[in-house]
Amino acid sequence: MDVLNPLAFWFALLAIPIVLLYLLRLQRREQLVSSTLLWRRAALDREANALWQRLQRNLLLFLQLATLAFLIFALARPYINAPDAASQQIVVLLDTSASMQATDVRPSRFEAARAQVSALIEALGAGDRMTLIAVDEAPRALVTLTNDKPQLRDTLRALRPTLGAANWSAAIALAKAIGSGDRETTTFVVSDGAGAADLTLLPGPVRFIPVGESSDNLAITTLALRRTRDGLAALVRLTNHGLRDEEALVVVEAEAALIDARTLAVAAGKSTEWTVSDIPPDARWVRARIDKARYNLLAADDAAYAVNGSNITRRALLITRGNLFLEQALAALPNLRVARATTPPTNAERYDLYVLDNMSATLPAGANALLIGAQGVFTPVAIFSDTAYARVAPHPIARDLDWRTVSVRDAYRLAAPDWLQPVVEGQGGPLVLAGESPDGALGRLVVLSFDLRRSDLPLQIAFPILIANSVAWLAPPGGLDIPLSVRPGAVVALPAGARVTLPSGEAITTGAQGFAQTDQLGIYTFEAGQAQGAFAVNFANIAESRIAPNPDLALSRPNLLPAAEARAAQREFWHALAALALALLVAEWWVYQRGLPALGRRSSARRPA
Amino acid sequence: MLSESLLQSLRLLRLSAPRKRAGSYTGERRSTRRGRSVEFADYRNYTPGDDPRRVDWNIYARLERPYIRLFEDEEDLTVHLLLDDSPSMFWQAEEGAGLAQKWLCAAQLAAALGYVALASGDRVVVETSRGQRFGPRRGAASAALLITFIERLSLEPRHRPRAALNAWLARCARDARPGLAILISDMLDEEGASEGIAALASKGLTVNLLHTLSPDELAPSLAGDLQLKDVETGSAQDVSLDAGVLAAYHRQLSTWRAQLATEVQRFGGRYVLVNTALPPEAIVLRDLRREGWLT
Numbered sequence: 005m006d007v008l009n010p011l012a013f014w015f016a017l018l019a020i021p022i023v024l025l026y027l028l029r030l031q032r033r034e035q036l037v038s039s040t041l042l043w044r045r046a047a048l049d050r051e052a053n054a055l056w057q058r059l060q061r062n063l064l065l066f067l068q069l070a071t072l073a074f075l076i077f078a079l080a081r082p083y084i085n086a087p088d089a090a091s092q093q094i095v096v097l098l099d100t101s102a103s104m105q106a107t108d109v110r111p112s113r114f115e116a117a118r119a120q121v122s123a124l125i126e127a128l129g130a131g132d133r134m135t136l137i138a139v140d141e142a143p144r145a146l147v148t149l150t151n152d153k154p155q156l157r158d159t160l161r162a163l164r165p166t167l168g169a170a171n172w173s174a175a176i177a178l179a180k181a182i183g184s185g186d187r188e189t190t191t192f193v194v195s196d197g198a199g200a201a202d203l204t205l206l207p208g209p210v211r212f213i214p215v216g217e218s219s220d221n222l223a224i225t226t227l228a229l230r231r232t233r234d235g236l237a238a239l240v241r242l243t244n245h246g247l248r249d250e251e252a253l254v255v256v257e258a259e260a261a262l263i264d265a266r267t268l269a270v271a272a273g274k275s276t277e278w279t280v281s282d283i284p285p286d287a288r289w290v291r292a293r294i295d296k297a298r299y300n301l302l303a304a305d306d307a308a309y310a311v312n313g314s315n316i317t318r319r320a321l322l323i324t325r326g327n328l329f330l331e332q333a334l335a336a337l338p339n340l341r342v343a344r345a346t347t348p349p350t351n352a353e354r355y356d357l358y359v360l361d362n363m364s365a366t367l368p369a370g371a372n373a374l375l376i377g378a379q380g381v382f383t384p385v386a387i388f389s390d391t392a393y394a395r396v397a398p399h400p401i402a403r404d405l406d407w408r409t410v411s412v413r414d415a416y417r418l419a420a421p422d423w424l425q426p427v428v429e430g431q432g433g434p435l436v437l438a439g440e441s442p443d444g445a446l447g448r449l450v451v452l453s454f455d456l457r458r459s460d461l462p463l464q465i466a467f468p469i470l471i472a473n474s475v476a477w478l479a480p481p482g483g484l485d486i487p488l489s490v491r492p493g494a495v496v497a498l499p500a501g502a503r504v505t506l507p508s509g510e511a512i513t514t515g516a517q518g519f520a521q522t523d524q525l526g527i528y529t530f531e532a533g534q535a536q537g538a539f540a541v542n543f544a545n546i547a548e549s550r551i552a553p554n555p556d557l558a559l560s561r562p563n564l565l566p567a568a569e570a571r572a573a574q575r576e577f578w579h580a581l582a583a584l585a586l587a588l589l590v591a592e593w594w595v596y597q598r599g600l601p602a603l604g605r606r607s608s609a610r611r612p613a
Numbered sequence: 614m615l616s617e618s619l620l621q622s623l624r625l626l627r628l629s630a631p632r633k634r635a636g637s638y639t640g641e642r643r644s645t646r647r648g649r650s651v652e653f654a655d656y657r658n659y660t661p662g663d664d665p666r667r668v669d670w671n672i673y674a675r676l677e678r679p680y681i682r683l684f685e686d687e688e689d690l691t692v693h694l695l696l697d698d699s700p701s702m703f704w705q706a707e708e709g710a711g712l713a714q715k716w717l718c719a720a721q722l723a724a725a726l727g728y729v730a731l732a733s734g735d736r737v738v739v740e741t742s743r744g745q746r747f748g749p750r751r752g753a754a755s756a757a758l759l760i761t762f763i764e765r766l767s768l769e770p771r772h773r774p775r776a777a778l779n780a781w782l783a784r785c786a787r788d789a790r791p792g793l794a795i796l797i798s799d800m801l802d803e804e805g806a807s808e809g810i811a812a813l814a815s816k817g818l819t820v821n822l823l824h825t826l827s828p829d830e831l832a833p834s835l836a837g838d839l840q841l842k843d844v845e846t847g848s849a850q851d852v853s854l855d856a857g858v859l860a861a862y863h864r865q866l867s868t869w870r871a872q873l874a875t876e877v878q879r880f881g882g883r884y885v886l887v888n889t890a891l892p893p894e895a896i897v898l899r900d901l902r903r904e905g906w907l908t
Binding site: 045050 | 837
């Protein structure tokens with residue numbers, strides 16, 4: 005405790021006149037008596053047994069001096085260094101990522117963090133302003149620069165941990181934006197430190213309040229389905245993120261029917277894989293979950309879901325004069341039934357995908373097609389051979405595509421519409437184009453502007469990748485381009501009006517923005533017009549499964565202050581002292597007017613004229 | 614000084630004689646009231662020089678040893694009226710004209726008792742603490758002189774150097790004759806009076822104490838923060854008066870009175886407290902008769 009205005013203690017000299025006045029007032033009236041003999045004895049008698057009464061006699065003086073003392077103390081503006089308080093503007097980054105659900109701290113890390121933030125809110129001074137940022141996949145400022153404690157409390161109470169990872173870089177950007185005012189900002193980071201990013205980017209002093217103690221966690225990190233000759237097989241990978249060897253009972257279920265259960269031993273920091281076969285091929289989805297484990301502190305990653313996409317078959321029509329590479333590449337793709345023709349189709353049968361290998365054909369409206377060579381739909385206008393130094397643009401069909409070793413002797417410049425975007429572009433012109441017809445006359449198109457026989461592409465590893473990517477993009481399973489597994493919080497591009505059933509059983513009709521309520525783990529089924537299907541929301545986040553707390557985060561930055569050595573704020577409390585002084589003054593007046601019971605007779609005589 | 618009716622009543626009274634003490638009276642002195650000296654008191658062995666007329670011949674015939682018969686001494690009683698006229702006796706709570714009620718009362722009591730003694734033929738000596746002395750005188754004829762003496766005491770300058778009680782009483786004891794001493798005083802002396810009383814008793818005097826205290830001393834009506842000043846010694850005492858202090862005063866007053874009574878009664882004397890606010894008639898005719906001082 006210290007004072008801001010020590011000069012006020014000079015007012016203590018006022019005590020001298022008070023005492024002087026009191027002594028003057030106490031000057032006794034002289035009274036002649038026959039003898040002081042008995043009075044002296046009486047005085048001795050009284051002083052011997054009544055020290056308290058002597059004090060009581062001076063009660064008024066004591067009260068006056070105490071009032072003065074409190075007033076002076078209030079004028080001196082004392083303050084205490086409030087612990088856990090911050091400077092005038094504070095930004096709290098509260099980790100709401102999935103690892104905060106770990107239960108190594110009772111009841112959970114998040115509740116412990118919430119308690120810490122709650123303490124910060126209560127420690128807010130009159131002029132302090134707080135910003136509360138929840139750090140999850142999409143960090144957002146819940147409350148900005150406010151002193152409204154009830155609002156802060158309510159916001160904090162409503163906050164829940166998410167299933168996503170913490171996006172620290174976005175959170176730091178947000179904190180920087182808010183903290184860039186003219187006042188100094190102290191940033192509090194309340195987190196387990198798991199997955200925390202570079203806090204050096206934060207301006208001003210930063211305090212890290214760590215939560216979490218243990219890293220014991222098991223997770224199902226992979227559940228993959230594969231079609232075999234006998235049916236379906238599932239690959240389950242169990243990962244131990246903890247520091248001790250562990251074994252767990254893992255259960256695999258297909259549409260709620262138990263398929264297999266096995267106790268898997270997994271060493272610390274390692275993974276164990278288990279292949280489960282004999283899953284009925286018509287099972288729509290499979291779940292693997294950890295049924296029993298000793299050291300497993302995070303529940304969210306204990307189950308994984310996989311939707312069986314293998315029984316969704318797409319049909320493709322390959323029109324070619326014969327191309328072994330292309331036929332092989334297409335035949336290797338799962339869930340694709342390829343019909344081969346040498347002439348354009350005349351019947352009305354509709355295919356999910358048309359592949360035109362240097363053939364021209366009239367495609368039905370809305371058809372998806374892979375066009376190879378110059379004889380396709382668009383007219384060639386020129387031939388170019390500057391095909392080296394190709395540039396690959398980001399596109400779904402270019403995923404994992406390595407074009408560097410591909411050589412193309414010559415290619416056609418095509419009269420292609422604008423909606424066809426070059427995906428692979430050589431010096432002379434585009435080599436691969438892709439796009440979706442906006443008017444519906446055609447569907448999605450992928451165009452290779454060169455003849456495969458004039459290139460070594462079919463001999464390169466890029467070829468099956470390009471074909472597979474193209475087929476997946478052109479003819480997605482189920483007719484809708486819906487992934488089989490998404491992460492929590494991801495938006496699924498379902499068409500408007502699709503009806504989605506959540507894992508909880510609740511049914512939701514999607515709007516124009518797609519389906520975004522993917523905050524539950526499990527299987528979602530949907531119906532969109534004729535199409536129907538399912539997708540799984542999986543935790544699948546190794547960074548968040550690694551719940552090992554990182555209390556040493558504080559050391560990664562020079563001005564990152566440990567929580568205990570916080571720069572404390574000065575809390576003045578002169579209001580309380582002034583109130584006390586007033587109360588004493590009232591008490592003094594009361595004693596003066598009424599007197600204490602023992603002072604009854606004297607109070608009248610004491611009153612100065 | 615004393616009303617005629619009071620004097621009338623007093624004429625009928627006598628002071629109670631002090632108790633007899635063995636060996637005190639040998640009958641050697643000539644009695645003034647010869648006819649009454651026939652009361653047998655005791656025997657004692659004959660010693661050479663004794664009056665042979667006093668030998669009891671009947672006892673000598675029976676025991677063949679001479680015994681002297683002792684008779685009660687019928688000598689007259691000497692009454693010492695010891696009147697305290699120290700400044701404290703002239704004190705009154707409210708300063709005002711005229712004599713303090715306390716002194717008036719004490720003087721009237723002295724006059725009344727002196728009158729009783731003179732009227733019943735006792736010898737009377739009056740001594741004051743400031744050294745004034747009256748007597749010894751005997752006979753009702755001296756009553757007027759006594760009253761004049763006491764009246765003139767009031768005219769003495771008030772603030773003469775005070776004499777300590779002990780010293781005064783010891784001085785009185787020096788030329789006192791055995792008999793009765795009546796001490797009229799407020800006894801307000803730091804050192805008390807026990808030595809003086811003992812000195813008087815050793816001279817064969819029975820000391821009766823008339824303890825005269827004014828109402829302001831018995832129940833002070835003071836209030837506030839006071840500096841009390843002793844009228845005799847001038848010493849000061851700071852007192853903040855409240856219920857507690859007054860209670861302590863009353864406690865000390867009764868302790869002190871009991872102490873004085875014990876001191877007097879140790880030598881066979883009597884103690885009577887006098888509230889000087891009461892009229893002397895009431896004190897003499899009621900209180901002193903009830904206490905057996907007057908018969």
